[in-house]
Amino acid sequence: MGGRHVSKRKSVVLIIMDGLGDRPSAKLHNKTPMESAYMPNLNRMARNSICGLMHPFREGVVCGSDTSHLSILGYDPEKYYTGRGPFEALGLGMKVEPGDIAFRANYATRDGKIITDRRAGRIDKSTEQLSKDISFKIDDVTIQVASGVEHRAALLMKGQGLSDKVRDTDPHEVGREYNEPEFIEEEGRKTSYILKNYMKRMRSILDSHPFNLDLISKGKLPANELLIRGAGSAPKLEPFEKKYGMKAGYVIGIPMIKGLAEMIGMEKIAVDGITGSTNTNYMGKIKAVAEGVDNYEFILVNIKATDVAAHDKNPLLKKEVMERIDEAMEPLLGLRDRALFILTGDHSTSSVNGEHTGDPVPIMFYGDGLNKRESEAFNEKSCSKTGFSLRGLNVMDYALQLTDRLEKYGA
Numbered sequence: 001m002g003g004r005h006v007s008k009r010k011s012v013v014l015i016i017m018d019g020l021g022d023r024p025s026a027k028l029h030n031k032t033p034m035e036s037a038y039m040p041n042l043n044r045m046a047r048n049s050i051c052g053l054m055h056p057f058r059e060g061v062v063c064g065s066d067t068s069h070l071s072i073l074g075y076d077p078e079k080y081y082t083g084r085g086p087f088e089a090l091g092l093g094m095k096v097e098p099g100d101i102a103f104r105a106n107y108a109t110r111d112g113k114i115i116t117d118r119r120a121g122r123i124d125k126s127t128e129q130l131s132k133d134i135s136f137k138i139d140d141v142t143i144q145v146a147s148g149v150e151h152r153a154a155l156l157m158k159g160q161g162l163s164d165k166v167r168d169t170d171p172h173e174v175g176r177e178y179n180e181p182e183f184i185e186e187e188g189r190k191t192s193y194i195l196k197n198y199m200k201r202m203r204s205i206l207d208s209h210p211f212n213l214d215l216i217s218k219g220k221l222p223a224n225e226l227l228i229r230g231a232g233s234a235p236k237l238e239p240f241e242k243k244y245g246m247k248a249g250y251v252i253g254i255p256m257i258k259g260l261a262e263m264i265g266m267e268k269i270a271v272d273g274i275t276g277s278t279n280t281n282y283m284g285k286i287k288a289v290a291e292g293v294d295n296y297e298f299i300l301v302n303i304k305a306t307d308v309a310a311h312d313k314n315p316l317l318k319k320e321v322m323e324r325i326d327e328a329m330e331p332l333l334g335l336r337d338r339a340l341f342i343l344t345g346d347h348s349t350s351s352v353n354g355e356h357t358g359d360p361v362p363i364m365f366y367g368d369g370l371n372k373r374e375s376e377a378f379n380e381k382s383c384s385k386t387g388f389s390l391r392g393l394n395v396m397d398y399a400l401q402l403t404d405r406l407e408k409y410g411a
């Protein structure tokens with residue numbers, strides 16, 4: 001359908017707590033992190049909201065953060081998704097041009113061919129020098145690596161005749177060998193050949209790199225592998241403002257989602273100390289939102305910390321993160337006449353098995369003048385009791401109609 005902005009309406013603020021939903025954990029006496037966290041602010045908001053569950057894409061689909069964010073922002077991933085790589089590269093300030101192929105990359109630890117840690121111990125030292133030293137040309141193809149938060153990086157290939165039809169080298173599980181970047185369709189033959197040569201040289205540079213020798217001497221895991229996944233070329237996405245008629249800003253620390261926001265033309269709202277991890281400036285993020293509601297008609301926020309804790313199978317940390325988020329929410333309580341706040345996750349991540357799941361995610365629409373479907377608390381179980389649920393692709397339309405922005409469907 002798509003909406004048109006006709007006059008000054010309430011702003012819309014979409015706060016995505018990454019990997020928010022979870023499953024009960026024995027470490028939390030069979031409760032989820034949201035159920036066991038002390039969240040007076042979020043629970044108070046839930047008692048004054050439309051609450052329910054949101055299926056990021058379709059019921060049961062296990063989304064990545066890329067496809068789920070696209071879907072929740074109203075860009076059908078089946079039409080627009082061309083792989084995760086380009087978002088990662090853009091989020092790190094790389095220039096992704098037509099014909100380029102980008103990958104998400106992980107600094108990882110390798111023993112022989114076996115990957116012993118996909119995140120090199122979630123490395124906390126800057127890998128910038130490593131990335132510079134493993135950026136070089138193979139034949140006519142330039143390969144650039146840029147470092148992101150913790151173990152994260154992006155790899156960008158520029159040259160003629162490249163394709164994304166190559167296999168991830170990331171085995172996606174520890175204790176397994178890395179994969180060779182074989183082509184999966186004939187058009188990927190050249191890319192596969194270049195990458196195979198690249199990988200050999202990259203490994204020998206990382207093996208003897210002083211950065212890694214230093215880590216090893218300190219008894220830490222070396223970053224002696226660069227795993228790649230999510231190959232893709234730049235997608236063509238309609239700018240957000242053109243699509244919805246709303247000037248949009250973003251408060252995001254994690255590069256991939258930043259890349260997506262940049263790609264659809266959102267403006268960066270700068271906040272000091274946002275890290276894309278559990279040590280982020282929670283208060284600063286929400287304060288920036290409170291200050292931004294009069295300058296922007298739409299603000300996208302991503303808080304990555306919830307997902308990081310869950311991927312590390314640490315439900316206690318995820319519970320603590322929820323408490324930090326709850327504390328930070330206070331300034332929003334008094335703003336419900338000025339904006340519609342949508343609080344949800346992009347997908348569920350189980351802190352029991354450390355993986356994304358297809359479980360729906362709690363969602364609340366908080367603002368004044370709504371037909372409330374209140375939930376006594378903001379968590380998986382309580383939110384399911386309202387009986388309200390929607391798909392990610394419908395979240396934007398729902399927000400537009402709640403803020404009187406949608407035109408009539410029919411006459």
Ligand SMILES: O=C(O)[C@H](O)COP(=O)(O)O
Pocket residue numbers: 065106118119152307308311
């Ligand atoms: O944290 C991220 O960037 C991803 O969502 C998980 O990726 P990883 O398993 O490579 O850390």
Ligand SMILES: [Mg+2]
Pocket residue numbers: 018019064065066307346347
């Ligand atoms: Mg995510």
